[in-house]
Every structure is written in structure tokens, then in C-alpha cells.
Amino acid sequence: MALNFIKKNDKHNNTNWCKLFLSALIPCILGIFTIVFTVQQQVLSQQQHEIDRQNQRDAQRETAFNAYINDISNLLLNTNHTNKTNFFLYIRTKTLTVLRSLNPERKKYIILFLYESGLLQGTGLDLSGAEFDNVELIGPYKLDGLYLPNASWKNALIVNCSLKKAVFTQSRMPNARFINSLLESASFAETILDNAYFKETSVVGINCMSASLIHANFLDAEVVQGIDFTNADLLYAQFTEKQWLGQRVLTNAHSFRYARLPNGSFGDLSPTRNLLENGDAEQKCSTVEKINWDENPKNCLNVIKFNKTSVVDMNIDNGTWGNCAFVMTTKSVRASQYIDLRPYSRLIDLDNAMFSSSAFIGCNGSTNASYVEISTHELNGNIMETAVFLNHIGNTANKNGMMHNYSIQNYRLLKYTHKARVTLGIRSSQPKNTFCYFDNVTFSMQKRFN
Template sequence: MNVHEKKILQKRPGWCKIVISTLIPCILGIFTIIFTLQQQQLSKQQQDQQHWHQLDSQRQQSFTTYIDDISEYLTQSSGIDPVTNKTSLLYIRTKTLTVLRTLDVERKKYVVLFLYESGLIRDSRLDLSGADLNYVQLIGPYILNNLTLPGVFWSNATFVNCHLKNAIFDRSVMNNAHFIRSTLESASLVEAALNNTDFTGTTVIYVNFTGALLIEANFLKAEVVQGITFTNSDLFGAHFTTEQYNGQRVTIVRNTFDHARLPNGTFGKIDATIRTLQELR
């Protein structure tokens, strides 16, 4: 080993100390950054959770106040039937539309059930057109005969084990709705938007779909599809069995497809006397 190599070996311990002394602050700095980021993330999660609890508390307060106010109003309207009085219905409509804007879908469901049990959304009494009921699920069993909610926004609705005889959803937007193991009998969905709606296990009989949008609607697994009015409706891409399309089951109760766009893109027979809901007003 020559003199030059000896000098290099003698210098190595010094370089090691320099490297180690440099690495230690770097490692500490990295751990400090990681710890700080973790603390910030934890703090954000805690803040988000606290905010959610505050928001949920506010929603519950709004819901409770609404139910109490309307219940009291219904019982204390001396000499006036609030279910039929126009001034009372306007007051309830305003309160209802206001509270629905603040509630989550679960509490919106209970608002709907409360109004139904109070007799306010049966037989075209309380006008809730424009109400946001998107994603609200009614998972029964529920008997909701004469449920009247025309003109509402109820996309992604779910009805499970619901009896909806004589229900009215005219002009409502109900795309991607699911009617599962339910009964839709003698109901009216005139000019409603029901694209991609599913009717699995549901009895659909004597329903008025005049002018409705039923693009890609799925009737394949429906229990019964008979006596339906599809006049002027758009059924492009809708799914039927041959028996369903012809209204066949034990007996035959034919469906009406006058002037409708059929699943294959062709049109049903044109009747010049057919008018839309708008024209009938």
C-alpha cells in the first residue's frame, strides 16, 4: 500500500462522520414532515366528522320543528279543514318545500310518509311540484294508494313492496327509478320521465303512461304488464317479453301503443285524435 492510499484510508472516517451528521437531520426532518402530515390529516378527519355531526343535528332539528309545526297547525286550525283549505295548503307547501331543501334522503322519506298519513298528498290536495325527492327510498311494506305527487323530482327512486293503486306522478322526473315487488295499478304517470326504470317483480296494470319517456325501461322481470296506455310515449330500447308486449298472462288485456316510439325505433299506429296532457288543459 503506497502513501497516497494510506492518506485516503485515513480520511474516510472523517467523511463518514460528515455523511452521518448530514443524514440525521434529514431523517429527523422527514419524520417531522410525515408526522405533521398525519396530524393534519387526523385533524381534518376530526373537523369533517364534527361538521357532519353539526349538520346532522341541524337537519334533525329542522325535521323535528317541521313535523311539530305542521302537526300543530293541522290540529289547531279551528273551523277550517287544512287538508282542503287553499290558504292552509299554500302555507304547508311553503314550509314543506323549504325544509326538503335542507334534509337528507332518509328524513325526506319520513316527510313523505308523514304527509301521506296526514292525508295531504292524497287525491291532488297538497301541491309539491318542484320538490326534490331524488334518491328517496320507500322500502315497505307500505300501502300508498292515491299517493299524489305530480311534478316532483324523484330520480333514482326506490319502491320496494309498495302498493300504489291510483297513484299520480304526472310530469314527475323519475329516471332510474326501481319498482321492486310492488303494485302499480290504475296509476297515472302522464308525461313522466322514467328512462332506465326497472319494474322487477312488480304488477303494472292499467297504468297511464301517455306521453311518458320510458327509454331503456326494463319490464322483463315484471310480474304483470297488462292494460297499459303507452300512447305518445317513448319506449325506444325498452325491454319486454313478447307476452308482456301483447298484454298476455292468464288472460289477454292488450296494451295501447298509439303513436308511441316502440323499442325498435318504429312508431305505433297514429291516431290524429290523440292529445297530450298539455293540450287537454
């Protein structure tokens, strides 16, 4: 009896627990359902709010786009454009303003509208600083001569477009894709084209001077010929052997001067090329041509013919000396010439550049008043480091002992040097009636390592 009572009691307890569980489960289910429903409603509400917001933004973009098109169209139709400067400045300001609020699709139509209106063909409209990132031009479009320098066009997709003689100088176009297009004689000078891809595209005679083409892919291009890669960065760029050598024998070959090549080495650099203009005084020897030196004071640097002076006779041989030399006669005078080193910026900025300079200089009598000074500068003109002077090389006088060879060899250029200045001068402390002579002044660039 006791055992049966216990079993009946356990059975009664289990039944109570089940009733209790079921009575608690139903509110839990209802609560969970309420929570899930509420969350779903909130998500749907947020999604609807986002859709409404996007629709509102799109309507605002459409309004801004239409207002811009109408404004510029009326300007083109109703203005005689007598003041071209203000005309193009107004269009530039309106265009840069509206571009900030438009999506890539409408930006595409801004490009097409301005081009078809004749405003983006190098006629005077400058859109430097414009942003066209992610814009896709999927043609067919004939956009020969398109003028968009110094713009941002990241992730550009250009398909079935003719861009002969287009100008993208100094633009930023990483990850650009050119497919089934013509890029003949276009300018990409100083343009960033890292990871660019060229497929079934004719890339002929384009200017890629100082461009960055790291990881660019030309393997699927139709033709790759006659490209100026001077000072370009081609690190890890991909070419077929045929493309690298030039596919068309009868047209110009590629130029790889001073460029960083795909394997990290550097292109051709002539260590004997003189970057100075008229360093040998021959340019104004028998004519009134410009002397090509900035003089301080004016007309302090003159040219003499060897056969018209008894002060100096440098006629060692015609191949070395030519017919004329420079002469200075006044105290504290200087004549300078700046050399643009930007074509060598890839070498310089990778700490792989040095220069050499030499000259024949001397003065009458025993004075040592003449000098040649080299200073290096940033692009803005700031001096990079203390100027250096050419050093005398012993036993190098010309046959009458007047002029001696001065030189500095393999001098390392600091990173970001973009200009050099060569100065001919006479020091302030010197006897009266001193004549100082300069000839065969040279400045050349070399690589520090391959």
C-alpha cells in the same frame, strides 16, 4: 510506502464521508418525520373538522325536521281548516322550504308523515316542484293513492310498496327502481322514467301516456299488462315477448298509439281519424247541443237541415253528407276550433308528423267568399308558421254545383307544434245576401316515415 500511504488516506477519506453522510441523514430523517407527522395531524384535524361539520349539519337537519313535524301536527290538531286554500298553501310552503335542507332519509319520513296524515292522497296538497332525489322507500308500506305529481325523484328506490292508483304525473324519475311492489292503475303520464327498472313488480293498467321510458327494463317484472303507452318514448326499452303482447288474455291489451317503439319505429296511427269535433254539423242538427266552434262574433255560425232549404241540396248519399251543414251569412266572420296535438308530441318533436285537412265549402251565386284556414301553434299559443288555406280540388262539386271539395294533404308539421287551429270564415269582400256553407270538415294526422 507511497502505495500504503495512499490506501490509508483513501480509507480515512471514506470514513469521513460516511460520518458526514450519517450526520446529515439524521436531521433529514427527523425533518421527514416532522413533516409526515405534521401532515398526518393536519389530515386528522381536517377529518375531525369535517365530522364536526357533518354532525352540526345533521343536528340542524334534525332540528328543522322536528320543528316541521311539530308545526304541521299542531296545525292539523288545532285548526278547523275553514279556509282550505290557505291551509294547503301554508303546508306546501313549509314543506318545500324544509325539504331543501334535509337529507334523503328524512325526506322519506316527510313523505310517510304527510301520507299518513291524509295530505298526500289527492286531497288538495300540491307539492309540485318538490325534490326527493335519492329517497329510498323500503317497506312494507301501503301507499295506495300517493299523490306526488310534477316532483323530482331521481334514483328512487321503491321496495315492497303498494302504490295502487298513485299519481306521479309529469314527475322526473330517471333511474327509478321498483322492486317487489304494486303499481296497478298508477299514473306516470308525461313522467321521465328513463333507465327505470321493474323487478318482481306488478305493472298493470298504468297510465304512461307521453312518458319517457328510454332504456327502461321490464324483463324481471312480475306482470306487465294493460299499459297505456300512447305517445310514450320506448326507445331501447326491454320487454319479454310475453310482456310485450300482454300476459293476461282476459284483460286490456297495451296501447302503443303514436309511441316510439324500442326499435325506433312508431306505433299505430289512424290516418283517417278526424280530430275535429262536430266537423260535419251533425251534433247540433236536431238538438241544442254545444256547437263546439268558437264564434266571432257570437252566433255567426248556424246549422241548417238540407230538407229545409232550397239554397243547397247536398243529399248525394246519407253516408257522406248526413242531415245538416254549417252556414254563415255575415261579412268578416270566423268560427274556430283548437286541436290539442300533445298526444302526438313524440311524432312531432322527432320531425315525423304531418297533417291533412279537407272540407266541402261554397257560397250561393258566383262568389268565392268562404275559406278554411289552418294555423299551428306552440303550447303557449305563439304561431309556429304562416297559416295555410285549403285549396280547391277541381270537378268535385255536389250535384247542384253549390259546394266544392277543398283540401290540403300531407303538410309537414314543424317540431314543437302542440296545437292546431281550424278556422271557417267569410272574406270581407262579398255581395249582399251571400250565404256560405261548410260541411264534412276534417283534420287528421299522418306519419312522414315509419
